[in-house]
Structure formats: structure tokens, C-alpha cells
Amino acid sequence: xxxxxxxxxxxxxxxxxxxxxxxxxxxxSAIYGQYWYRQAPGKQRExxxxxxxxxxxxxxxxxxxxxxxxxxxDKKTVYLQMNRLKPEDTAVYYCHVDLMRxxxxxxxQRKELWGQGTQVTVSS
Numbered sequence: 094x095x096x097x098x099x100x101x102x103x104x105x106x107x108x109x110x111x112x113x114x115x116x117x118x119x120x121x122s123a124i125y126g127q128y129w130y131r132q133a134p135g136k137q138r139e140x141x142x143x144x145x146x147x148x149x150x151x152x153x154x155x156x157x158x159x160x161x162x163x164x165x166x167d168k169k170t171v172y173l174q175m176n177r178l179k180p181e182d183t184a185v186y187y188c189h190v191d192l193m194r195x196x197x198x199x200x201x202q203r204k205e206l207w208g209q210g211t212q213v214t215v216s217s
Contacts, residue, residue: 094188095117095118095194095206097115097116097188097206098115098118098209099114099115099208099210100113100114100211101114102186102211102212102213103212103213104214104216105178105213107180107215107216108177108178110174111128111178111213113213114170114171115170115173115190115208116169117169117206119194121193121194121195122201123192123193123201124143125192126143126146126190126191127144127162127164127190127208128189128190129141129173129187130186131184131185131213132187133181133183133184138187139153139155141153141155141160142156142173144157147197148164150162150163155181156182159175159176160175161173163175171179171188175213178213179215181215183214183216186210186212186213187208188207188208189205189206189207189208190205191204192205192206193206
């Protein structure tokens with residue numbers, strides 16, 4: 094069974110920093126795109142950042158200049174470093190991973206999986 098698990102959320106004061114982690118575990122032969130999304134109360138889920146298989150990154154406007162996405166391929170982990178946090182960054186942050194799952198018969202199945210989310214609250 095393949096799982097996506099986020100961690101690192103919490104309560105932080107405005108101007109503070111948090112580092113979110115997202116680990117993919119299980120029978121995985123390849124990881125393609127990795128993405129961070131967030132969803133604030135009453136709002137739609139929005140893309141925050143992405144990293145392509147070749148390492149190219151894209152940070153969406155709300156976090157540009159403050160957020161950085163990176164990954165450790167050996168650990169199948171993607172990170173979101175968030176600096177100079179603002180109250181409007183408060184949301185549940187979700188990890189989304191595009192990967193190749195290894196089936197019991199040895200074949201592969203491309204899947205896009207979500208984690209359960211981690212709460213980030215920016216408040217004084």
C-alpha cells in the first residue's frame with residue numbers, strides 16, 4: 094500500500110517560519126511531479142508550489158519570495174519551507190504526488206495520491 098503523509102504543521106506567529114514534509118512510502122518505482130496545495134476555511138483548494146522530475150520548481154504568487162519547495166529523492170520526500178508567514182497563509186496544507194506504484198504482479202500503475210493534510214495556523 095502506498096501512503097502519502099505530511100508533517101510539520103503547527104501554530105506560528107506572523108513573520109515566523111515552518112517547514113512541511115511529505116513522505117511517500119510503499120511499493121513505488123518512480124515519483125514524477127510533487128505538489129503542495131492548501132485550503133483555507135470557506136475557500137477552494139489552491140496550488141502553492143510544485144517540483145518537476147527534473148527539479149524545476151514553481152511557486153505560486155501567494156508564496157513567491159517566501160516559500161521554497163525542495164525534495165530528497167532517496168527519501169521520497171518533498172519539503173515546503175515557508176518563511177515570513179502571514180495570517181492569510183493559515184490553511185490545511187496538502188501534499189499531492191504523481192507516482193508509479195508497483196503492483197503485486199510486478200507491473201506498474203500510475204497514480205496521483207493525496208496526503209491527509211497538515212494544519213498551519215499563523216496567529217499572534
